[in-house]
Amino acid sequence: QKEVEQNSGPLSVPEGAIASLNCTYSDRVSQSFFWYRQYSGKSPELIMSIYSNGDKEDGRFTAQLNKASQYVSLLIRDSQPSDSATYLCAVPSLQNNTNAGKSTFGDGTTLTVKP
């Protein structure tokens, strides 16, 4: 089992719809979770971080965390063509209960929003 798994995609949604991106992780003691957006040919850009169970909203983006199920998701409401990108889930690794400075990235889910 991979340490961080994302839906393989690609994911295609119509403009205005809700896009749902999922990520599961294997390390039960993981404490922080990050979503990055990467446009084709560009570098990853941090869009959301979440540390506590529940929902965290930022504009059209909502991150959801369920530590018991080891699951983190990103919802994009009112999807726009400009949201078309690859979304990467990242989970920092822990060694001896401290962050070792290494984040494991999922393979990414490519989202296409069709006008």
Place this chain on the structure above:
Amino acid sequence: DTEVTQTPKHLVMGMTNKKSLKCEQHMGHRAMYWYKQKAKKPPELMFVYSYEKLSINESVPSRFSPECPNSSLLNLHLHALQPEDSALYLCASSPLRGGTYNEQFFGPGTRLTVL
């Protein structure tokens, strides 16, 4: 200043050349990273510096040599590279709060081609 800058943007080099990639951040972050990214793959960690000391080397071949001259600068020295080393090289930085590594901010990357 909330940016990580990288130079050059593009680099073409022969297998016998020596070149360097440079990265700079002025956010006061004390962790800096080098990643390698191939097309349609997630970033692959190469090195982590914490407080200007090398803390993680992901078994990277010695033809890649990192250097952290001060808390704002990170270099990657390249020598005798192979064509398979062609990739997007990303620098990132993150704050260290409470001894924990946090969200990473990526530079725009250097597109490296080895002939």
